[in-house]
Amino acid sequence: MKKIDKNRLILGLAAPVLAIVAALAITSIIIGVTGKDPFHAYQVMVEFGSKADSQVWIINKATPYYLSALAVAVGFRMNLFNIGVDGQYRIAAFFAAVVGGALTLPGIIEIPVIIIVAMAVGALWAGIAGLLKTSRGVNEVISTIMLNAIGASVIGYFLQDGRLAKKEGNLIHTPYLPDSAHFFEIPTQTKPIYGFVVIAALAGVAYWFLLNRTRFGFDLRTVGQSETAAQASGVSVKRMVVTSMLISGALAGLVGMPTLLGVSYNYGTDFPTGIGFTGIAIALLGRNNPVGMALAALLWGFLERTGTQLEFEGYAQEIVGVIQGVIVLCVVIAYELVRRYGLKAQQRKVGEELAAQARKSDKAEVSA
Template identity: 35%
Template sequence: MSPETPSFIDRLRASGAVVSVLAIVAAFIVGGILIAATDEKTTSATTYFFARPLDTLAAAWNAAANSYAAMFRGAVFNYDASTFTAMIKPLTETLTYATPLLTASLGVAVAFRAGLFNIGAQGQLILGAMFATWIGFTLDLAWPVHLLLVILGSILGGALWGGLVGWIKARTGAHEVILTIMLNYVALNLLAYLLNTPVLQRPGSTNPVSPQVNGSAMYPELLGDEFRLHLGFLVAVAATALVWWLMNRSTLGFEIKAVGSNRHAARTAGINTFKVTVLAMVIAGALAGMAGAAQVNGTERFLTESVAASIGFDAITVALLGRSNPIGVFFAALLFGAFRAGGVTMQVATGTPIDIVLVVQSLIVLFIAAPPLVRSIFGLGQRKKRKPRTPGRDAAVAATAGGDK
């Protein structure tokens, strides 16, 4: 093998996808240790650890394994259920939870590719949800047309909120992190205000809640009334494919990556960095706004102040885990949807606090942010490169060795 040809292990060391997978594995291992450390049977067995150490190890293993098995039953496949519908329902719940998270994460990923740290998916989602809700309950149209207008409205709302950040950033140089954080607060308080005015408040109600959107504005259910999975999931999959094409096959995608790699070099090469910055944030906001429609017009049916939950912030983690690659983001969103769907089952079945899910998610971010740590844990540290041997060098060494005799 020539020195220039990297080995399989070297390719593994350099692979970002492998680091992401190992970061997830490491997070689950640490999470399992924490589950075992807080388990009553495990702590009880530690009192006689030196007499029967295997009892402590077995109790720790059972605590972690039972918790993760319960999470699997609640997120992927319930093998204890008596009917096929009940068996596959956890998977449909995972896909339902992943739907808004996926499009919001794609928005964060597009901004990352442009060198912009978009913390504003939360606010962009809220604006998209407000537009989608208002269109959903004020208009009375046939189903395909009404739903299409809802989707376009959510895209418009998020695009306006994201585009505002892009324009201010490109025009003034203001930092996008500060802008998006502040606009998150503006969006949240604007929502709270409008839910207490006739614009969005349900007539006759004193609570900050909107009217229910019309049935023609709802995403239809894909598998019937027994499941919550709706057409919005297929829309999110289509958005993933579109973003992949945008980033890998279009001129705009090339310009976005060029600006993200080196803004000054891109400007020197003739790329309009002002336009690219604004368009990147418009696209990011539009994708996050679609998540608002998935929330209201997919599952909730009406708008409240908690419509965004933690989706906008989870989207940052998902984009990091997926390394801003649309395919990677897709699978990362499924993983986090599984966390949310399976966490409740884990808590009910084993008594393990659902907060452990947040701990595992946070550990994933920690390990993703420290690839050398992950490689060291799993023995994939960089090997020292040896200088290739040359005939001239070998001859010199041999001559030196002969002269010393």
């Protein structure tokens, strides 16, 4: 049985505890400065968030957030900053909606086809940034941001009446998906939960297995820690960059599927945007860990849900955004402080052990 390292366990628990305490303290001060009672705000949030319909809403909201965080985290694990998840999932959802709306197949075929198209388009769009980085040295932050703008323009061009979309009232959208493309739902006493939460959970398991139980994951983490060391051990850094961007883009392609297959059944001008940027915050909050990101996505959904109730209680509507930002900053700072403390403690321990060995050596020489 593997022995538990108590010091490592304590340090692991210290970071989130420190982050939570700091976030609550700073948030309370901010709310207090506005002239409101912070403890009443927390009470309202807990009571409203614990309702059955709120819990379903939070889970449904957290599902695409979690998928977005997974897409971002793949790049983060090897120091790649894929800022283009927002553009990747949108263009992926658009072309998946176009293909799905043009087909009438049994659901067992139609749904996988739509998902595969979305993942392929997302991978292709992200792969462009990977190729630009490895072949021309273009920073992935710049290229993915530019691809976001290009993707929005491509969608804007085709999302017009008479091209790949049609006008219905004040909205323009792609043709509706057939009934066979409607994803299953998990019934509850209030509203149903998106069935795509199952796919999100499987994606999280696949992410964990890929990074922690495969040679590819080992190489990816090695490149993230030291490109020079990875290259010296025979790893092709350029191939890893492109492959990682392809995987990140494929996961990004799943982000829009809960909405496309479970809510709107088309891609229109009202399709949700900004989920990719939220995924960056959630990946940071969850420390690129699949379980941590799931909890972070649920927390994000909780804050958004309960934030609407705070407005009815007279609190400023911007307070939720402030809380979210404070939490992310506190988590990043807390983990860095704990990491540095742990490193210094380890160095001090090694120094003490070396000094003890030197004293023993001196005593042995004297006795001799």
